[in-house]
Amino acid sequence: MIRILDAGPQTTVQDGGRLGQLRYGIPPSGPVDRFAFVLANRLVGNPDGAAALECTLVGPRFEVEAACAVAVTGADMPLSVNGKDAPRWATLALKVGDVVKLGHARSGVRGYIAFAGGLDVPLVMGSRATYLRGRLGGVEGRALRKDDRLRLAPAAAPRPRRVERRALPDYGGEPTLRVVLGPQADRFTKEGLGALLGSSYEVLPQSDRMGARLRGPRIAHTRGHDIISDGIAVGSIQVPGDGQPIVLLVDRQSTGGYTKVATVCSFDIARIGQARPGQAVRFRAVTVDEAHRLLREWDASLEGVMREESA
Amino acid sequence: MRFLPAGDLAVSVEFGEEISIEINGRVRALEYLIQQKALPGVVETVPTFRALQVYYDPREVGYDALCAAITELLPQATTAVLPPSRLVELPCCYEDPELGFDLEVAAQRLSLPAGELVRLHGGAEYLVYFIGFTPGLPYMTGMPERIHIPRLETPRTKTPPGSVSIGGTQCCVYSVESPGGFWVLGRTPVRLYDPDAAEPVLLRPGDRVRFNRIDRAEYDRILARVEARAYTPVVA
Numbered sequence: 001m002i003r004i005l006d007a008g009p010q011t012t013v014q015d016g017g018r019l020g021q022l023r024y025g026i027p028p029s030g031p032v033d034r035f036a037f038v039l040a041n042r043l044v045g046n047p048d049g050a051a052a053l054e055c056t057l058v059g060p061r062f063e064v065e066a067a068c069a070v071a072v073t074g075a076d077m078p079l080s081v082n083g084k085d086a087p088r089w090a091t092l093a094l095k096v097g098d099v100v101k102l103g104h105a106r107s108g109v110r111g112y113i114a115f116a117g118g119l120d121v122p123l124v125m126g127s128r129a130t131y132l133r134g135r136l137g138g139v140e141g142r143a144l145r146k147d148d149r150l151r152l153a154p155a156a157a158p159r160p161r162r163v164e165r166r167a168l169p170d171y172g173g174e175p176t177l178r179v180v181l182g183p184q185a186d187r188f189t190k191e192g193l194g195a196l197l198g199s200s201y202e203v204l205p206q207s208d209r210m211g212a213r214l215r216g217p218r219i220a221h222t223r224g225h226d227i228i229s230d231g232i233a234v235g236s237i238q239v240p241g242d243g244q245p246i247v248l249l250v251d252r253q254s255t256g257g258y259t260k261v262a263t264v265c266s267f268d269i270a271r272i273g274q275a276r277p278g279q280a281v282r283f284r285a286v287t288v289d290e291a292h293r294l295l296r297e298w299d300a301s302l303e304g305v306m307r308e309e310s311a
Numbered sequence: 312m313r314f315l316p317a318g319d320l321a322v323s324v325e326f327g328e329e330i331s332i333e334i335n336g337r338v339r340a341l342e343y344l345i346q347q348k349a350l351p352g353v354v355e356t357v358p359t360f361r362a363l364q365v366y367y368d369p370r371e372v373g374y375d376a377l378c379a380a381i382t383e384l385l386p387q388a389t390t391a392v393l394p395p396s397r398l399v400e401l402p403c404c405y406e407d408p409e410l411g412f413d414l415e416v417a418a419q420r421l422s423l424p425a426g427e428l429v430r431l432h433g434g435a436e437y438l439v440y441f442i443g444f445t446p447g448l449p450y451m452t453g454m455p456e457r458i459h460i461p462r463l464e465t466p467r468t469k470t471p472p473g474s475v476s477i478g479g480t481q482c483c484v485y486s487v488e489s490p491g492g493f494w495v496l497g498r499t500p501v502r503l504y505d506p507d508a509a510e511p512v513l514l515r516p517g518d519r520v521r522f523n524r525i526d527r528a529e530y531d532r533i534l535a536r537v538e539a540r541a542y543t544p545v546v547a
C-alpha cells in the first residue's frame with residue numbers, strides 16, 4: 001500500500017492500454033512514453049503492461065505503507081527517498097514509512113513510477129488505464145489526489161537492476177519524429193508538405209494526453225480542411241483550417257473530420273509526448289516498410305539494457 | 312476502394328467519398344468479416360461513414376499481406392453478411408425548452424411549427440453508422456429531408472449529455488458533456504455512456520434507433536430510475 005501525500009498536477013494510473021474499445025469511441029489510453037513505462041515495469045520484475053503511475057511535469061510525493069520495490073523512469077524529475085537523492089532508472093527497495101518525492105522535471109514531461117506487483121485498481125473493460133475525459137479506469141476515472149491510498153498486487157522482491165547510461169533517452173534538443181505521409185496527404189499543397197517536412201514546430205502549452213498542439217509554418221490545404229469524418233490513429237497529424245498541426249496521442253478522440261497530413265510512427269510518440277511546451281520538433285517522412293523496420297529496432301532497443309546491481 | 316496507410320500500426324480502407332447507407336453498409340460488413348475470420352495480426356477496427364480503420368500489429372502481419380487478406384474479403388463485404396440489427400428505443404422529451412433548448416429556433420429556421428418538427432423527427436427510424444468523437448456517441452441518419460438543417464454557425468462549448476440533436480442530414484445524441492454544432496431538439500434520460508456500468512456504451516454500429524416521445528414528468532421518472540440503476544433500455 002502507498003499513500004499519496006501530494007499528487008502533483010496530473011498523476012494517473014496507466015497500464016498497457018484498453019484495446020478493442022475504439023469502435024465504441026473509447027481510446028486505448030496507457031502511457032504516452034511506452035519506452036520509459038516498459039523499462040520501469042521491467043526494473044521491478046513486472047510484465048510490460050502492469051499498472052503504474054504516469055505523472056506530468058511535477059511528480060507526486062507518497063509514503064510507503066508496506067515494504068515494496070519501485071522504479072522511476074521517464075522525465076528528469078529529481079528523486080528523493082526520505083529527503084536523500086535516489087537514482088532513477090534503477091530498482092529501489094523501500095521500507096515502511098519511507099517518503100518518496102519526485103520534483104519538477106528538468107527535461108521531458110512525463111515520469112513513470114512502477115511498483116513490484118503493479119497497482120491493484122479495478123479492471124474496467126479489460127484495463128486499469130485511466131481515461132480522464134471518459135472518467136474511466138484507474139482510481140475512479142480521475143487523477144490521483146492527496147490521501148488516495150493505492151494497493152499493490154503481491155510480488156516477490158525483484159533483483160535490483162539499473163538501466164545502462166547508454167540506453168537512457170535524451171528528452172532535450174529538437175527531436176526529429178518519423179512520420180508516414182497520409183492518409184490525406186493529397187489534400188495539401190506541395191508548399192504545405194514542404195513546410196511540414198522542412199521546418200521546426202514548437203510545442204504549445206495546450207498539449208495533453210489527447211494531443212500535442214504545435215505552432216509553425218502553415219501547412220496549406222489544396223481544397224478545404226474538412227473531410228467526411230474517419231478514424232484517427234495514434235500519431236495522426238490533424239491540420240485544421242489554420243494550418244497548424246495537432247499530433248493526436250493516447251487519449252485521442254476515435255474519429256474526426258479534419259484532414260490528416262501524416263501519422264507520427266508509434267515508436268516516436270514518446271518523443272513528442274516528452275517534448276516540453278516551447279521545445280521544437282521536426283518531421284521526417286519514412287515509408288511503411290521503413291517504419292516497420294524502425295519499429296523492430298525500437299523493440300530491440302528495450303532488450304539487454306538492464307544491468308544487475310550488486311546489492 | 313483504396314488502402315491508405317495511417318502510420319505504422321493502422322491502415323484506412325476507404326470505400327468512397329460520400330455518406331450513404333450503401334457505402335457504410337460495406338464498411339460494417341468488412342469489419343464483421345474481419346472479426347469473423349479473425350484475420351491474423353488485426354488488433355481492432357473502427358468503422359466510420361465510408362472507411363474502415365484497421366489497427367494491426369506489424370510484428371504479426373506485414374502491410375502488404377494484410378491488404379491482400381482484406382482484398383480477398385471485399386467481394387463478400389455486403390450487408391447481406393451482417394447479422395440482424397438491433398432496434399433501440401430512446402425515450403425523448405422534446406416539450407421542455409430547458410431540455411430541447413434549440414427546438415423553437417430550429418423550427419423557425421425550417422419554417423415549420425415546432426410540433427411538426429417534433430413529429431417529423433420523432434417519427435423516423437435512424438441507423439447508427441458508427442460510434443465516435445466521444446465515448447458512445449452515435450452518428451445517425453434517417454431524418455426526413457424536410458428537417459435537414461445547416462449546423463450552428465457558432466458551435467456551443469457545452470452540450471449536456473443526452474441531448475438529441477440534428478445538423479446537416481444527421482442526428483446525434485451527445486454522450487458526455489462536450490462542444491457541439493448541432494441543434495438540440497430534446498433530451499433522453501437514458502445514458503449512452505456510463506463509465507460505472509458493466510457495459511459503459513449502449514449503442515453499437517449498425518443499430519437502429521427510435522425516439523419515443525415523453526413528457527417532462529415521464530422524463531423525470533425515467534431519469535430517477537436511470538440514476539438508481541433500475542432502468543433497462545428497450546432493445547429489440
